Amino acid sequence: DVKVTQSSRYLVKRTGEKVFLECVQDMDHENMFWYRQDPGLGLRLIYFSYDVKMKEKGDIPEGYSVSREKKERFSLILESASTNQTSMYLCASRTTGDEQYFGPGTRLTVT
Amino acid sequence: DQQVKQNSPSLSVQEGRISILNCDYTNSMFDYFLWYKKYPAEGPTFLISISSIKDKNEDGRFTVFLNKSAKHLSLHIVPSQPGDSAVYFCAARAYGQNFVFGPGTRLSVLP
Numbered sequence: 545d546v547k548v549t550q551s552s553r554y555l556v557k558r559t560g561e562k563v564f565l566e567c568v569q570d571m572d573h574e575n576m577f578w579y580r581q582d583p584g585l586g587l588r589l590i591y592f593s594y595d596v597k598m599k600e601k602g603d604i605p606e607g608y609s610v611s612r613e614k615k616e617r618f619s620l621i622l623e624s625a626s627t628n629q630t631s632m633y634l635c636a637s638r639t640t641g642d643e644q645y646f647g648p649g650t651r652l653t654v655t
Numbered sequence: 656d657q658q659v660k661q662n663s664p665s666l667s668v669q670e671g672r673i674s675i676l677n678c679d680y681t682n683s684m685f686d687y688f689l690w691y692k693k694y695p696a697e698g699p700t701f702l703i704s705i706s707s708i709k710d711k712n713e714d715g716r717f718t719v720f721l722n723k724s725a726k727h728l729s730l731h732i733v734p735s736q737p738g739d740s741a742v743y744f745c746a747a748r749a750y751g752q753n754f755v756f757g758p759g760t761r762l763s764v765l766p
Contacts, residue, residue, distance in 0.1 A: 548698070577753075584664070586657075586744060587699070587756040602753065634698055642687060644754070646698030 547571070548647035550635055556653045563622040565650050567635030573645075575638045576618035578602075578610065580631040581649070587634060593618055625654045658682045659747050659757040667763045674732040676760050678745030681726065685747040689754065690719060690730050693742045702743075703730070735764045 551566035569576065575594055579587040579602075589602030591610040599610050607629060611619045618637075622629055630653050636644040660679045668674045678688075686707040691699035705712040705719045705728065712719050718731045732739055745757040 553696070579756075584758050586659070586661075586758040587746075589753055592753065636698070642689065642704065642748070642754075643701045646691075646700070648696065648698050 548635055548637055548645050550633075550647040550650050552650050553648060554651050554653075556655065557622075557625050558655055559626060561622075561625050561654075563625050563652065563654075565620040565622075565633055565635075565652070567618045567620070567637075567647055568616050569618075569635075569637040569645070570616065571637065571639070571645070572615065573637035573639045574615070576612065577636040577638075577644065578608075578618065578620045579634045579636065580604070581634055582631050590620065625652075627654050630654045656681070657758070658685075658755050659745055661743075661745055661757040661760045663760050664758070665761040665763070667765060668735045670737055670764055670766050671734045674730075674735045674739065674762055674764065676730040676732075676743050676745075676762065678728045678730075678747075678757055679726060680728075680747050682747070682749060682755075683726070684749035685755075686750055687748050688719070688721065688728055689746045690717075691744045691746065691756075692739075693744065693759070699744055732762075735762075737764050737766050740764045 577592045578590045593612045609621045633650045635647040638644045690702040693699040742759045746754040748754040
């Protein structure tokens with residue numbers, strides 16, 4: 545079974561803090577994705593990566609950056625957290641097929 | 656402007672009856688479609704897919720219908736079970752592009 549894990553299920557941070565969200569997959573997938581899920585908006589793609597050290601902007605990259613130093617790990621970084629970044633963050637991975645495998649999500653609250 | 660729309664935020668169905676979840680899209684280049692199911696506190700899991708060369712795909716109790724001329728797809732669940740209660744996301748992509756997700760429909764199956 546494919547397993548995608550995220551470092552935290554719940555996180556509370558203060559405005560202006562630097563936040564790291566970690567994602568690890570165990571199936572040697574080339575492609576990894578970060579989404580945020582907000583009510584009424586569905587899943588919106590923040591960043592994705594096709595390979596180690598490669599990253600591409602998704603639909604809403606502003607205020608975020610990513611890092612992929614190892615194939616199995618994809619990190620999302622909020623350089624200076626703001627209240628409008630309060631959301632559910634979902635990591636996903638996939639190989640060459642279309643089906644994405646999602647982690648359980650991190651609910652981030654920025655106060 | 657959302658390219659993938661799920662106009663019903665919620666749906667309630669009696670156990671044993673049919674559930675029909677609808678999805679509309681605007682981009683005529685979309686050629687592959689997925690449905691994901693999401694339980695609270697879990698990541699979305701893949702349910703069923705359909706390619707634009709088909710108009711129907713069936714997997715057990717789940718059937719997806721695609722009407723390309725209307726840019727509309729629907730997911731039918733027959734018979735509905737209480738365990739089907741979840742949020743259902745429709746996703747679509749054009750060849751070589753990332754998936755675009757709809758806002759989701761919350762299905763409640765009442766015993």
